[in-house]
Amino acid sequence: MKSFFRMSYPYLLWIALFIVAPMIMILLYAVTRSGNGTITFSFTLENFSRFLSDPTFLRVLWTSLRIALLTTVFCILIGYPAALFIANLPERRQTLMILLLTLPMWINMLLKTYAWRGILMNFELESEIKVFIGMVYDFLPYMIIQIHTAIAKLDRNLLVAAYDLGANRWKTFLKVTLPLSVPGIISGITLVFLPAVSSFVIPKLLGGGNYVLIGNLIETYFLVAGDWNFGSAISLIMALIIIGSMYLTKKLDRSAGEE
Amino acid sequence: MKKTLLVMLALCLALLPAMGLTEGFDPKEFEGTTLNVYNWGEYVDMDVIRSFEKEYGVRVNYKTYESNEYLWLQMQSGDAWDVIVPSDYMIERLIAANMLQPLDKSIVTNLDQLAEGVRNQGYDPDNTYSVPYFWQTMGIVYDTTKIPEEEMEAQGWEAYQNASYAGHAYFYDSSRDAFMIAEKTLGYSANTTDEAQINEAYEWLRKMNATLQPSYVTDEVIDSMAEGLKWMAVVYSGDAAYILGENEDMAYCVPHQGTNIAVDAMVIPANAKNPKLANVFIKYMLDYDASKANSIEVGYASANAQVLAELSGPGGEYEGNAAYVPRAGYEKDEVYVDLPADWQARQPDLWAKVMAE
Numbered sequence: 001m002k003s004f005f006r007m008s009y010p011y012l013l014w015i016a017l018f019i020v021a022p023m024i025m026i027l028l029y030a031v032t033r034s035g036n037g038t039i040t041f042s043f044t045l046e047n048f049s050r051f052l053s054d055p056t057f058l059r060v061l062w063t064s065l066r067i068a069l070l071t072t073v074f075c076i077l078i079g080y081p082a083a084l085f086i087a088n089l090p091e092r093r094q095t096l097m098i099l100l101l102t103l104p105m106w107i108n109m110l111l112k113t114y115a116w117r118g119i120l121m122n123f124e125l126e127s128e129i130k131v132f133i134g135m136v137y138d139f140l141p142y143m144i145i146q147i148h149t150a151i152a153k154l155d156r157n158l159l160v161a162a163y164d165l166g167a168n169r170w171k172t173f174l175k176v177t178l179p180l181s182v183p184g185i186i187s188g189i190t191l192v193f194l195p196a197v198s199s200f201v202i203p204k205l206l207g208g209g210n211y212v213l214i215g216n217l218i219e220t221y222f223l224v225a226g227d228w229n230f231g232s233a234i235s236l237i238m239a240l241i242i243i244g245s246m247y248l249t250k251k252l253d254r255s256a257g258e259e
Numbered sequence: 260m261k262k263t264l265l266v267m268l269a270l271c272l273a274l275l276p277a278m279g280l281t282e283g284f285d286p287k288e289f290e291g292t293t294l295n296v297y298n299w300g301e302y303v304d305m306d307v308i309r310s311f312e313k314e315y316g317v318r319v320n321y322k323t324y325e326s327n328e329y330l331w332l333q334m335q336s337g338d339a340w341d342v343i344v345p346s347d348y349m350i351e352r353l354i355a356a357n358m359l360q361p362l363d364k365s366i367v368t369n370l371d372q373l374a375e376g377v378r379n380q381g382y383d384p385d386n387t388y389s390v391p392y393f394w395q396t397m398g399i400v401y402d403t404t405k406i407p408e409e410e411m412e413a414q415g416w417e418a419y420q421n422a423s424y425a426g427h428a429y430f431y432d433s434s435r436d437a438f439m440i441a442e443k444t445l446g447y448s449a450n451t452t453d454e455a456q457i458n459e460a461y462e463w464l465r466k467m468n469a470t471l472q473p474s475y476v477t478d479e480v481i482d483s484m485a486e487g488l489k490w491m492a493v494v495y496s497g498d499a500a501y502i503l504g505e506n507e508d509m510a511y512c513v514p515h516q517g518t519n520i521a522v523d524a525m526v527i528p529a530n531a532k533n534p535k536l537a538n539v540f541i542k543y544m545l546d547y548d549a550s551k552a553n554s555i556e557v558g559y560a561s562a563n564a565q566v567l568a569e570l571s572g573p574g575g576e577y578e579g580n581a582a583y584v585p586r587a588g589y590e591k592d593e594v595y596v597d598l599p600a601d602w603q604a605r606q607p608d609l610w611a612k613v614m615a616e
Contacts, residue, residue, distance in 0.1 A: 056612045121488070209432065209474035212615040224328050224434065225607035 029232035047233030064214040068197035079143035087151040143188040150184025283365035290316035304556035341537040348595035351382040366538040374564040389524035391562035401491040415514030429492035430473040434610035497559025499582035511582035517591025
């Protein structure tokens with residue numbers, strides 16, 4: 001057992017170097033102010049108050065959350081029936097369908113987004129709708145695969161038992177299949193909502209240049225304004241929101257499991 | 260053995276005249292070395308780079324960036340390149356920060372080929388550190404089937420407050436240029452640091468954003484305007500020259516309120532690893548052949564006087580193209596000077612808010 005633990009050292013080192021250390025740096029930058037070219041370590045919360053007191057920034061945050069939420073909801077609405085359909089196919093067809101589904105994921109996300117740009121260019125649509133289409137397209141496979149895995153794991157005997165006890169197909173779905181696939185939906189939400197809320201390439205390319213999300217703001221403050229302190233504060237606020245929503249989904253997962 | 264000696268002797272003989280002709284360096288001394296070049300995106304004819312590699316037996320590691328500010332941030336984190344191509348005001352900042360090294364004028368012997376409009380500019384009065392590469396003005400490319408020429412020329416930058424173009428405009432996503440446009444329209448200097456004037460410019464930009472709902476773009480504006488997707492766009496003259504060449508409905512207006520004249524010039528960072536070859540490269544790029552190939556490929560105005568005259572003259576690649584040669588000698592036009600440190604962060608901050616509204 002002990003020797004197995006030792007094997008995790010490289011992994012721990014990796015985490016410390018590339019996850020923990022950067023997070024600490026972001027935290028440090030976020031709570032300090034920069035002097036003339038050098039960082040003076042004077043503690044401040046003004047980076048946070050600057051963000052939270054500015055209606056423009058708050059609106060950007062709200063838009064980001066809204067579009068991520070909408071993307072997630074639509075991914076579930078489209079993804080659940082699709083997953084159900086696939087799970088009811090014969091075994092070999094299922095493998096093929098999942099392969100077809102993952103196929104576009106092998107293509108670079110940037111290329112796919114550029115392709116959408118070309119397609120959507122011909123339509124007069126609100127930029128928010130264009131961004132939304134691109135996001136749903138990009139994240140849908142994650143949702144379908146998670147839900148499909150949950151449904152495929154389901155014990156068929158339970159369905160047979162439900163029919164035996166007189167439940168019709170609809171009732172069986174509501175009382176058996178749906179509750180048992182909740183863990184799949186929840187890991188789907190984690191995989192869709194979290195990247196969606198911080199995505200910035202899709203809004204940049206599909207939003208036609210007048211659609212700013214929180215990821216774009218962070219990019220601007222780091223790369224254009226050179227204001228790493230403020231950029232870090234925004235990143236930290238984002239991180240807190242993400243950790244908060246992860247906590248919530250975990251809780252949902254647990255209460256669903258208890259039922 | 261004898262054969263090898265003979266070959267070597269022949270080689271030496273062949274090299275002699277070459278060594279006699281070139282001053283300051285031996286063309287064979289760089290063989291096998293690498294030159295790190297960091298330039299703007301879509302800003303070179305790659306064949307020129309390849310022939311430089313062949314001629315000196317070197318490898319050019321060619322990378323590109325999108326903004327002066329990004330380049331500056333990377334320089335600050337200690338990245339080392341041999342040749343970079345920042346704009347005027349960034350060169351000024353780099354010189355002030357002791358981050359550049361002077362050119363070796365015994366190698367860069369062709370400075371007399373520089374065009375009048377780019378020689379000895381304020382940011383580097385004797386071209387001690389920099390050799391201009393391309394230069395440009397900022398202006399408006401517009402679709403003459405949608406906006407008549409007289410109408411656009413009369414408005415200039417005011418077109419960006421005209422509600423009848425709502426939804427049909429591109430705007431360049433660059434805080435420095437955005438503030439220049441607002442300040443010029445209001446009759447101020449593009450280099451102002453006056454609080455009241457900058458606030459007024461900020462309000463002008465906010466109003467523009469509210470009235471026109473422009474799309475904020477960078478390089479993608481080139482293809483979009485060549486396809487005629489919108490009525491007007493803020494672009495650099497070099498990109499305009501390309502757009503005009505692709506789409507005959509397009510025209511270029513250099514606003515009467517004045518604009519920015521920008522020079523992008525080749526410099527050698529202080530921490531360059533191969534500075535001697537960097538000097539050779541700079542000379543090579545300014546020479547007639549490379550300058551001509553690059554200017555034809557990219558559409559920006561060459562810093563080489565002969566190339567500039569030839570390409571815009573009769574039979575030249577850009578004959579009759581109103582955007583190719585930048586407007587020179589107009590008193591309201593300005594070259595950027597480097598803003599004080601607090602403004603360097605303040606402008607992008609205000610600009611981010613304009614776009615986010």
